[in-house]
Amino acid sequence: MASNPTFKEIPYQHLENLISIAETNNTIVFRATYKRRTVAVKDSRFFCQTELSHHATLSHPNIVKFIGAITKEHRNMIVMEYTPSGSLSDRLQSGVQIPAPLNYSWSNDAVAAIEYLHGNNIIHQDIKPANFLVFPNGLKACDFGIARTLEATTRPSQAGGTMRYMAAERLNNPPLVSKKSDVYSLMIVIWEIMTGTRHFDGKTDFDLARERLVPSPPLSVPQNWPDTLKNLGFLCWQEDYHDRPTITQVRDMLFEVTEQEERFRVVEIANIRTMQQVPGYGNKLLSILTNQNGNFLLVVTAISYTKFHKRVKILPINFSGAGFTPKKHLSNRSICNANLFSQNRTEDIAAKRKKDGTTKIIKSNTNVRFYLTDNSGSKSQQYVSSIAIDSQGNIYAMCRQKLLSLFSAKFHRKRSVLNISDELPGQPLREDKYEWFCVKYDPDGTLLQELFTSPGFIAKQANPTLKIHKDHIYVNSWSYRGVIEKYTIQGQRERTLHLTNIRDFTIAPSGMIVGLTDRKVVLYNENGKFLEKEFDHNIASEPIVQQFVAVNGRHVIVANRQYIKVFKVL
Known part of the structure; x- marks a missing residue:
């Protein structure tokens, strides 16, 4: 920072x-x-x-x-x-039990806040209920008076924080600064949210020091806690901080509990007219990207009122206190004519399909540009319906018609109709000319291998889309409702998921599949099991309007060319 x-x-x-x-x-x-x-x-x-x-x-x-x-x-x-609601400490002191699923939602809020801090190499050092404020949309962390950056020091000059929430290493001489110390304190806060009681209630810090009660985690957990939650407490309260989980592991385990217990909570926090924010006409929503601050970026096309040419514009939907609001649109010339978009945690890529069948890749963060090529170094010429990028920077493309060019393909079709047998220059059509196949390229656009051919999406107009989550590839099509093919990152087919009436979907960091129907958002686990949770979005007056869904953290955005709605899930 x-x-x-x-x-x-x-x-x-x-x-x-x-x-x-x-x-x-x-x-x-x-x-x-x-x-x-x-x-x-x-x-x-x-x-x-x-x-x-x-x-x-x-x-x-x-x-x-x-x-x-x-x-x-x-x-x-x-x-x-x-916030007029005060702090989490005020709520706990009121003696009013925090009901489910609100207790799970607030616990996930607290974890999300600390995960963001740790992602920016900040150690809070004073995690306690008084430093989480209660807002209508959930908990928010505050008070960074004794926070430290990881680069600045590994040992603070003096102990700081609240004794009852401190880990053992924080009471050493000199005290140790560690992200795992935050994890220890955070789990005590989660214990208090879940139980509705205070750790060492009724005792002052002086009493705790005099009676040598600290450092000590809660001595018992409720018997009705799920086993995963009990195990999470056991791991987070390990005396040796090396044995404690990272905040990301805490997030995943807590989500697993939330999923098992079906304690989902949904709050609508934004309802926006999309195209009022984008000047021009003929507007179309192409994709939804995200950033690490929890915001969304809508990629839209619009034809200028004055210059009468089509441009791709980025419309930021940023979090602003009580909800999400659109900012002034930003033109990005590096992607002004792009058709396809994808991203991983560190970079965004865009792709433009050329008329000659080649595909140009643009890395938005660095403005590096190159063409997808084959093993000989020549430009790869095929129709690309979707691109995706994995954590290593490798590029995946869903393709059809493996020809020298689409122009050549049209001539082949016309000559076959006219029974003209003269050979044309270029590669002949494959017998499976309308099958879609996935090809993997290295970060520079060089062909590595053809991974798989999709058996389910055979229609020419299928235009399958790719999504990558960890070590799996997911393929679906707007034309095939509810069908999602799941492959390993090596191209081995695992299963076909049948999710009722799903048109678009996205995958949360936890692996949860967020599916989008004409009227509802539906939640599934990574294997396609319905999680008994769905909610209405109703952003389209007509079901035929194409809609997109995206997830950033615990926020779900549903958008089409007219409206945007943002929901907080969990």
Whole structure:
């Protein structure tokens, strides 16, 4: 993270109606009004550059939104979004049990926030219920006053945090900074959410130190907890931090429990008119991409009102506190004529089908361009319906008609009708001329191998799409409702999934399949088993309108050329 981030300096006189709502030894939190919006203002007695540098650069649906700071006139204030519901600590102290599936949803919120921090090499160091605020859409993490970047140091100069949530290594001399320490503390918070009780309730930090009760995790877990959840607690509370799971492993295990217990919770958090945001006419939605901040990027085409040419534009749908909102469209000239899009965790690629049958690949992050080629180095000429990229950067293409060109293919067909037997230059049609097959290329576009031929999608107009998740390839077609072929990354066919009426689908990081019908979003496990959860989206007035679905973290977006809806799942 940047050491000196750019942030919005807010003049103190622009804050109105300041009312104190919370106070600790070093800070006072106010409720105030800023530009007709209710905000929270954290006033620190000691200036904390670390907290400001961290919070100003964080952007995630489960992190409290940073609005600005007041650093002039000897003031040390951070302005952030406000919630009237208070903190998770307030909710636990009220004695009201957190019902299912809300307790699972909040637990997943807490894990998502810490996973985002660890992904940016930030260790929170003070994970506790008081540092998770309750919003209508779930929990959000706050208070980065003693957070540390992993590059900055491995041992802080002094112990910080809350004693009852500390792991053993945090109480060493000197205390150790580790991501696994956050995992230990986070699991205690999850235990409190699930049980509705406080760890060492009624005892002060002085009592805990005097009686030598810490470090100690909860001594018991409820007998009705699923075995996976019990095992998660056992692993997270290991005394040796090397034996604890990573935050990603915690996320996967907690999702597994949520899936087994069918504790899904769905909240609609955005409803947007898509094409009002994109100037031009003849608009069409091509794809939905995501980024690591939890936002979505809609790839749309539009014909300019003034220049009368078609351009591909990126429409960001960014998270903004209470929900998702569209930003001003951005033109990206490197993909201005692209047809196909895909991405992995680190890079985006686009592809343009040329009239001569060749396919040009554009890596958007680096603006590197090249053609797909065969083993001889010549441009590969075939019709590509879909592309995908794996974690290693290898490119996969779903193809049809393995010819020198589509132009040559048309001539072959016409000559066969006219019974003209003269041979034409170029490669003759395959007998299975309309079969679709998957080809693998290296990151530079050189042909590696033909992986498989799809037995299910044989129609010329099938135009199958590829999706890759970990070590599996999934193939489906808009023309074949509910049929998804599943292959290993080596091209071996595993099974065909039959998901009722599914037109489009996406795969969550956990492996859950999110299927899209004309009216509903339906959840399946990675083997196609219905998870007993579906919900209406109703974004199309007519079922024939093509719709897309995408997942980023725990948010599901459903979009067509007219509307966008975003849902929070779990």
